[in-house]
Amino acid sequence: MSTRPLIHVVDDDESLRTALLRLLGAAGYEARGYASTGEFLLDPPPDRPGCVLLDLRLPGPSGLDLQQALARRGLPLPVVFLTGHADVASSVRAMKAGAVDFLTKPVEREVLFEAVERALERDARQREARGEAAVLRERFASLTPREREVFEGITAGKLNKQIAGELGMAERTVKLHRAQLMSKLGATSAAELGRLAERLRQLTPSEPAH
Incomplete structure (x- = not known):
């Protein structure tokens, strides 16, 4: 999969679309044109960095x-x-829905390129965040049911002895589970486990972490 950004230009004005594609190409961007929403959705963009004009x-x-x-x-x-x-109504609606910018034609070359760069920077940040989230989910999924129970006890601020009593196991067994789950999650402290638990709750707001 290519990691070079791809700029998608969706505009029904063929002459303008062609001009934008040439302008972007001359500036070193790879760009692809579409004449309508339907054309774009019939040819879904590949999973690679980019943005949509x-x-x-x-x-x-x-x-x-x-x-x-x-x-x-x-x-x-x-x-x-x-x-x-x-x-005004359309621009407000677009920005509330997460648009990077709302530019009026004709737009100056530098203004356009600045908006494209902001969009690509946002895409890079979002991709990094999604990658980190996927790794965290994968690590959490690797925990055994017992390790998840111990994880919940630790992130609730309970001591090993308390967790052992609640789960009906020896304290040394809790310590073993604790060491295992911390290794799997890449954590080095209870505080770090707490931050991971909060991140998991943010990723799945309608579901508990277990």
Whole structure:
């Protein structure tokens, strides 16, 4: 999989779309063009860094509709709106939905490139966070049921002796489980386990950590 960013340009104005693709290409970006929301969704973007330069008014579903569709489909590419039909309501809606910027055509070259760079920086941060979350989930999934029970006791602030009494096991057994789970989770202290527990709760807000 390529790690080179890919800029997706979605605009029904063929001449403008072509001009943007040439401009981006001349600046060293790899870019791909689409004439509509439907065309973009029929050819889902590959899982690689990038962002979307998106016109507001498109034939069929609008740019705002595509922004929502990206979120629903788990394609969290940052969006920069680029439109000749700006209005306050649309710009507010777009920004509330997470757009990086809302630019009005014609846009200056440097302003466009700055917005693209901000979008790519956001994408990089989001990808890093998703990667860290995936590693944490994988590590937590590797814990045995007993290790998870001990984990919950530790992160609740309980002593080994208390956990042993509640789980009906020897304190030395709790210590063994504690050492094992800390090794699996890559933690070195109870405080660090507490931070991991909080992170797990943030990742699965509707579910308990166990």
